[in-house]
Amino acid sequence: MAQQEPGGVSDAALDPTEFGRVQRPSRVSGIGRFTARRLLTGLGTLAFVLVFNFFLFQMLPGDPLARYKGAREISAEDLAALRQELESPLWEQFFNYVKDPLQLDSYSTIQGKPVWEVIADALPWTLILLGTSTLLATVIGIWIGIRAGWNRGSKFDKNSTGITLFLYATPEFWLGLLLILFFSTGFWIFPGIFPSGSAIGSGLDPWTVDGVISIAWHTVLPAASLAAVYLADYSLIMRASMVDELGQDYLMTARAKGLMDRAIRRGHAVPNASLPTITLIFLNIGFIIGGAITVETVFSYPGLGLLTWNAIQADDLPLLQALFLFFSVSVIVFNMIADIVIAAIDPRIRL
């Protein structure tokens, strides 16, 4: 845009017929259009995932009905009917699938309940764990990153970078095991004060004060292991972005304007430096919903991760299919949110 510099005075630039349309900076329409476009591509990805999910489970080896025979009472006729359905032509099965891609009527073979009910039971626990750990990791990680990057080479920078690099390289389940050893079982001088092995004390109602306290108490260790690893990630990225911004010309302008150091940092450096970290946080949320498998398994925390693990162990294909779909959707949705948030902050993205 605006390849031409308006002449010495502004007549050319003020002429709406020549410059008005291209040059007029868009206010809201930019971000609105971007959001609409992004939602459309998100829907496209979702459609692809739905189709892919069907063929993925067609490719799995083994007999999907094997589990029914041993574990459950099922009449020979029902089994035969299921068998017939499984042996029908692929296009017919695909047609049936597309008619109902969410598979609202499919049942979990291990729990004997509709799959979406099983997922709905586990989801709140994952959200509690995810919410706590993401909040901790984001706030602490970004704070460390800003401080370390702004004072590059300081003692704080050197110490925090050393620690966060160590945490970044740590597998979260291994950290979880250590935390259980030190703070749950108790070991040497460490008190075993935090419970593990569930998400709430047995027999407690989550909607009572005791229940809430118990939930909080149970969340500490798994949330700490997740938060530690992710905060390392966020602080390292935030620090690197801050260091990148330090040499930028617009910060020299801000300094020359007579702003206080704090105003330069908060008003100019941090908003520019936060873009990569914000993207990463939202992408990670999408992944952690399904990706807390190791931590949830180590702590026997009854969220979606543990559910996935159990479904794999028990060949619970209908449940797995629903879980895969759910995880894909969460990744797609949070990807989309990340893009839209970034576009809201950075006008250059909206082009």
Place this chain on the structure above:
Amino acid sequence: MAVLDMRDVSLTYHPSEGPVPAVRHVDLSVDAGEVVGVAGESGCGKSTLISTVLRLYPKSATVDGEVLVDGENVFDMKWNRMRAVRWGEAAVVFQGALHSLNPIQRIGKQLVEPILVHDKGATEASAMKKVRELLDQVGLPTRHVNAYPHQLSGGQKQRIMIALALTCDPKVLLCDEPTTALDVMVQAQILDLLKGIARDRAMGMLIISHDLSVLSTNCDRIAIMYAGQVVEQGPALDLFQNPAHPYTRALMGAFPTIGDGESRYAPTGLPGDPPFPGDLPSGCSFHPRCAIATDECSTVNVVLEPVGPGRDAACIHVNQGVGAP
């Protein structure tokens, strides 16, 4: 009265490899309403010289001498006072072609910011009103307050930088290569604009550039810098037509005279590279590249001495009348 008076200013950077004296004993003053140009090759210390006025150099650098802004030495100021002088007394026109504007903030917000910081009585609305007036003065439509930097051309951004520098009505305007990276037509417009502003507002203006022809037609006085020192200064036209220092003459030789076919086909360059300020030659810093250097040049320290009305040069041959044209 001089609104900017630099007295024996030196600045030394201290990287781990050893001290780098980037500016050495510079005396330079700018009166109200006067336009002074500083020319020199890249790395001669002209940008560093500007950074001393608002103390924008890195914390690790050491300075010496005095920089008086409206009679007050900035090197003695507490940080509170320094922040008030920044933009309030002296402002910088940075290179608009670079990322001198925050890429994710609207132009209006960036221009309003210094007004709100320096003028405690200003409101958001009064500041915005002033910003619109300034945009109009620099020849931009006022609706650009809602634009982001990437939506503007290089020339438009340079006008924004000028408007930004004027937001707090400074007494001194420091222009850091204000026309570099702009095409020739736009260069001329920007320089006309700057000159007009200096005249109308009776500000002191210091323009640094590596382009001597740009300075000669727009400045009252010119100082030539080499290796951190001023080697020659004088009235612009006189200096341009009648360069005294061999370095100035070499700079002039690099520009062909328009209409003179001979000079066009034989531009005389300057052999060699400027010295690294951390490792300066002995005596006159210019002697290894100088056409008229003698043995004496590598031992005697040169200082600025009068060579004519309002003219100074730092060369023993000029002062002895040998090198004068």
